[in-house]
Amino acid sequence: MDGSPRINAYLSGNFAPVRSEDDFDLEVVGQIPAGIRGAFYRNGPNPQFEPRGDYHWFSGDGMVHGFFVEDGKVSYRNRYVRTPKWDLENSAGKALFGGFDPRAADPSVAGKDGGVSNTNILWHAGRLMALEEGHKPFELDPITLESRGYVDEYAGRVTAHPKIDPKTGEMVWFAYSVGDMPFSNTVSYGVTDAEGQVVRRDNFEAPYSSMVHDFLVTDRYALFPILPLTGSLERAMRGQPPFAWEPEKGSHVGVMLRDASVESVRWFTTDACYVFHPMNAWEEGDKILADVMEYPVAPLFPKADGTMNERSAARLVRWTFDLGADSDTIKRQPIDDLAGEFPRFDERYAGLAYRHGWFAANAARPGDFGFDSLAHIDHGTGKRVVYTFPSGDVPGEPIFIPRAPDAAEGDGWLIAVVYRAAEDRSDFLVFDAQAIATGPIATAKLPRRVPFGFHGNWRQG
Numbered sequence: 001m002d003g004s005p006r007i008n009a010y011l012s013g014n015f016a017p018v019r020s021e022d023d024f025d026l027e028v029v030g031q032i033p034a035g036i037r038g039a040f041y042r043n044g045p046n047p048q049f050e051p052r053g054d055y056h057w058f059s060g061d062g063m064v065h066g067f068f069v070e071d072g073k074v075s076y077r078n079r080y081v082r083t084p085k086w087d088l089e090n091s092a093g094k095a096l097f098g099g100f101d102p103r104a105a106d107p108s109v110a111g112k113d114g115g116v117s118n119t120n121i122l123w124h125a126g127r128l129m130a131l132e133e134g135h136k137p138f139e140l141d142p143i144t145l146e147s148r149g150y151v152d153e154y155a156g157r158v159t160a161h162p163k164i165d166p167k168t169g170e171m172v173w174f175a176y177s178v179g180d181m182p183f184s185n186t187v188s189y190g191v192t193d194a195e196g197q198v199v200r201r202d203n204f205e206a207p208y209s210s211m212v213h214d215f216l217v218t219d220r221y222a223l224f225p226i227l228p229l230t231g232s233l234e235r236a237m238r239g240q241p242p243f244a245w246e247p248e249k250g251s252h253v254g255v256m257l258r259d260a261s262v263e264s265v266r267w268f269t270t271d272a273c274y275v276f277h278p279m280n281a282w283e284e285g286d287k288i289l290a291d292v293m294e295y296p297v298a299p300l301f302p303k304a305d306g307t308m309n310e311r312s313a314a315r316l317v318r319w320t321f322d323l324g325a326d327s328d329t330i331k332r333q334p335i336d337d338l339a340g341e342f343p344r345f346d347e348r349y350a351g352l353a354y355r356h357g358w359f360a361a362n363a364a365r366p367g368d369f370g371f372d373s374l375a376h377i378d379h380g381t382g383k384r385v386v387y388t389f390p391s392g393d394v395p396g397e398p399i400f401i402p403r404a405p406d407a408a409e410g411d412g413w414l415i416a417v418v419y420r421a422a423e424d425r426s427d428f429l430v431f432d433a434q435a436i437a438t439g440p441i442a443t444a445k446l447p448r449r450v451p452f453g454f455h456g457n458w459r460q461g
Helices: 084-092 231-236
Strands: 025-029 040-045 062-070 073-080 120-124 127-131 136-141 145-151 172-174 186-192 199-207 222-224 229-231 243-245 251-257 266-270 276-283 288-297 313-324 333-334 341-346 357-360 371-380 383-387 399-402 412-420 425-431 442-443 457-459
Touching: 040 120, 120 457, 145 186, 172 222, 186 222, 199 243, 222 288, 251 313, 266 383, 266 425, 276 399, 288 341, 313 341, 341 399, 399 457
Parallel strands: none
Antiparallel strands: 025 073, 025 442, 040 062, 040 457, 062 073, 120 127, 127 136, 136 145, 172 186, 186 199, 222 251, 229 243, 251 266, 276 288, 288 313, 313 333, 341 357, 357 371, 371 383, 399 412, 412 425, 425 442
16 A cells, blocks of 8 residues: 555546536438437436545436437437435535445435436336436436426335336336335335326335345236345444345345235245346246346445455346246356346337347456447347457447337347547447447447446437
């Protein structure tokens, strides 16, 4: 140790916030297909002030980046999600909340809303909603990105990863650590109908408090993964990690019919592992199959004693739940050995048997969250195709756009934002989804960078 201050990796490089809110018309190289008309929204953490305490990437203020595509042209706009937390800190001219460390907060904000709405952004029932798993959805104007406020109908926190049923238009969702006390075992299951009305919210108890970032929904079932990245208020108040890896607790997945009582949840188990994101899940007879990006050890978080885990990478694994068997053990079968994250697919097949998936990949540096490739996997043939970017370029989550509403599965385009390290700026890219190895067919060039973030979605214009 040389006495110099420690640099937080999530506040440097392209993790560092961009604090200006801008509007740009972008230069397009190549040709944007005429069928691409609409908006791509992407959310991510972007603290407006130097954070207090030990900053974790997941706790920064939400900033939404919008790419608006029409007639072969692309415009860009970015805006902060002006949550109550953002407003309080903006008025004070400094950070007031402590992120994951409640002891680091200024006393003036004790008991006040600390939501950051920084994880995902979704269009449903005429609403554009910024999502973050600790609070209610937060509505934005779909064109100006102006903040409109929390959607109060949800009456509590909601997942950042709801699922939209392609048959009914329902939005199926959950929430974890529900209730007045942080890090509770309570989980909510909810449904919003196609018109945007919340028609169900029921609570049940999980085996322990876990960071449940995402879940699984099929045509008839909902599945709730309780994996051993645990939450503990007592640990946090002792100055130890609020979220920590405790593999001895094992992995549990609750399975229930979507229209059944939460009291009917059946718990399946397997050895310790962690999943941030599934690709898709579906039913085959009495079995439920789920393709997930599985880690052997939860990344980005320490053990309960504060020491860091070894670096681990996620790879695509198929989970099978046999509802007709006497055993409640989850069968796990590797699908592909390429390290990656942010799995996506043709959302018209959400909860149904499907063939095509895409993900951001680490071809050269497994376990590194700086991706270097995009991958397409054909589950029908088992074939995987990869496009690797020039050295230093880092792609984000790939999003699929169908060529037409009735196009065959996987027939369309893949879009992604890439950070160009050599130029310290970003581009918006369009690929032929079935031929990503040939490289982008169109590039919209930004004059500055888009900081690394999490999730986005496409709204057809």
